[in-house]
Amino acid sequence: MCRWMTSSSKKRRLLNSISLPGVVWLASDIHLGPHTPATQAAFHAFLNEATHQASALILCGDVFDAWIGDDAATDSPDPWLRSSLEELRKTASTIPLWLGRGNRDFLLGPRLAESLGTHLLPETTCLATDAGKILLSHGDEYCTADVGYQRFRRIVRNPWVQRAFESLSLKLRSRIAGYARRRSMAANHHKAAEIMDVTPRAIEDAFRSTGLTIMVHGHTHRPARHTLLVDGQTRTRYVLPDWDYDLAAPPRGGWLVIDRQTITLRGA
Numbered sequence: 001m002c003r004w005m006t007s008s009s010k011k012r013r014l015l016n017s018i019s020l021p022g023v024v025w026l027a028s029d030i031h032l033g034p035h036t037p038a039t040q041a042a043f044h045a046f047l048n049e050a051t052h053q054a055s056a057l058i059l060c061g062d063v064f065d066a067w068i069g070d071d072a073a074t075d076s077p078d079p080w081l082r083s084s085l086e087e088l089r090k091t092a093s094t095i096p097l098w099l100g101r102g103n104r105d106f107l108l109g110p111r112l113a114e115s116l117g118t119h120l121l122p123e124t125t126c127l128a129t130d131a132g133k134i135l136l137s138h139g140d141e142y143c144t145a146d147v148g149y150q151r152f153r154r155i156v157r158n159p160w161v162q163r164a165f166e167s168l169s170l171k172l173r174s175r176i177a178g179y180a181r182r183r184s185m186a187a188n189h190h191k192a193a194e195i196m197d198v199t200p201r202a203i204e205d206a207f208r209s210t211g212l213t214i215m216v217h218g219h220t221h222r223p224a225r226h227t228l229l230v231d232g233q234t235r236t237r238y239v240l241p242d243w244d245y246d247l248a249a250p251p252r253g254g255w256l257v258i259d260r261q262t263i264t265l266r267g268a
Helices: 037-053 077-091 111-116 147-157 159-166 170-188 200-210
Strands: 016-019 024-027 058-059 097-099 124-129 132-135 214-217 224-232 235-240 254-258 264-268
Touching: 016 254, 024 264, 037 077, 058 235, 077 097, 077 111, 097 111, 132 200, 147 159, 159 170, 235 264
Parallel strands: 016 124, 024 058, 058 097, 132 214, 214 235
Antiparallel strands: 024 254, 124 132, 224 235, 254 264
16 A cells, blocks of 8 residues: 655555556557457557566556446457457466556456456556656546536446446346447537546646656546646646547557656557
8 A cells, every 4th residue: 555644744545556667558448349340459469569568567447448247258258359358368477467447347357357367456556666656547537527427437336336237137238338328428429528538626636635746547538748736846647548440540549658767658
């Protein structure tokens, strides 16, 4: 665990901690699904490259466009999913691989992680690297202006709700997930862009409550390096890119590279 104290001796936020020395790669929002063959191929090539160049790999959520339960993958996965799971398993056998949970695949669980030989990433983590300590998450928790989504997020992350959902048949779960996704896409068409981005106050509060000076997250599909002042101290926020090699023109994707000297956003 990582714990920080304020100068007034008040306790700051308690975070899970992961220590990863060496070269660390981070990616997010790949959104793999049955209709993303080009994105899937690019992602598999990325995994292969990571095994040769990175000491560890962290995937910060929304690796999959939807996830209805680990049993859908461990029992009889569709061919596209079986292929990606095998590539993840191969990667995890070579370098440490951490799987985060995003807003679309928040039901990823220990059963899948164990079957792949991967680790599950806590929702908010203190990542200790050669470049320093980093506050790491998927990022959707910082979109606090989207009140409707935050309400939905609290509901679907309730363990009782998740257990009830996973007790349903795979067919029914798939239909419910499809309906929820269509409703979400329709609602997003009517939301202002700033509502679906992170809220500055939430970012400042996260920096202030942890005492960290570097943050990395995905979710917003707005890759960038931001600098800001919080309580007179410079903080840096890196936003990971999303991946789309099937519909986007030009295709897009990328990842973050952390080593002793630099933190660099790299395009796929």
